[in-house]
Amino acid sequence: MSLAERLLISRLRERDEQAFGEIVRTYGDKVFSLIYRMLGNRQEAEDVAQDVFITVFKTIESFRGEAKFSTWLLRIAANHSKNRIKHLARRPTEGVDPEDVSQVRLSADRPAPPVQAHIDAPDKLMEAAEIEALMQRAIAALDEDQRLLVVLRDVEEMSYQEIGEITGLPEGTIKSRLHRARMAIKEELDKHTR
């Protein structure tokens, strides 16, 4: 842990409001991106991101500095996301955002529109949004452990060592689960791009 990070954490323990702001500004994007891709819903992600930072500030005394602060923070974000997924699975009507196209689950009775149908459309932004929605739906079709690995490795581009510290999994397990997850995403995308 760098000296600057240690000082920042020490100020955080003193409940320094500016240090608090620096933490949110530094790690806000990473935390939000992880949660958003885990949940696939912006409003839910905002709520969970708020809870994550509040938990961090309330439990900063328990951070002993054995791991990097970012690792500790992302572990909390990952656990909150998994808990939220379980909570939403028990209450399927919650967390459905009609504006959020990625929320529509892939199913045999309601297949997603093929990407090819939009390739020739003049609006490239629309095409990018469609592909993003397809990717998000393919991620959402994974179980929560595979989802976390894909998000940490491929979306957040973290090293296997960092992922191991966050998830507590050995590298071999991470690699094999990640490979299965990537293949599953590819298969889902192939169904809609052929």
Place this chain on the structure above:
Amino acid sequence: MDHAQAQATFSDYVDGTLPPAQREAVDQHLSACIQCRTELAGFRKTVGSLGRLKQAAPVNLLGDIKQQIYKRSRGRFFAPRWKLFGRIPFEWVSLATIIAMLVYYIAMLHGAPAGVRPAP
């Protein structure tokens, strides 16, 4: 090496973590197998596309969190601490006050003041 064996190495191949000897074996298979080359291209594209899914936090995230903290702690979370004794333990002070008042009340109910005798 067959198709299944080659495709099982795709993650390591794309990540660049495949040992040199194994990478060479996969390369040999790929040079002769159009099906696996196509699969690998699709796999690489999928992994690359995932890297473009980063999402920026909403601009008001910090403000919203601060608002939540102020609301939940009733403004005490960021309140200044005492220099020597840290934060004022409002909860303990309140509890001690309640207990003191209760003890005083019970003493007033049951105890007679020392040195005072009831009137004959």
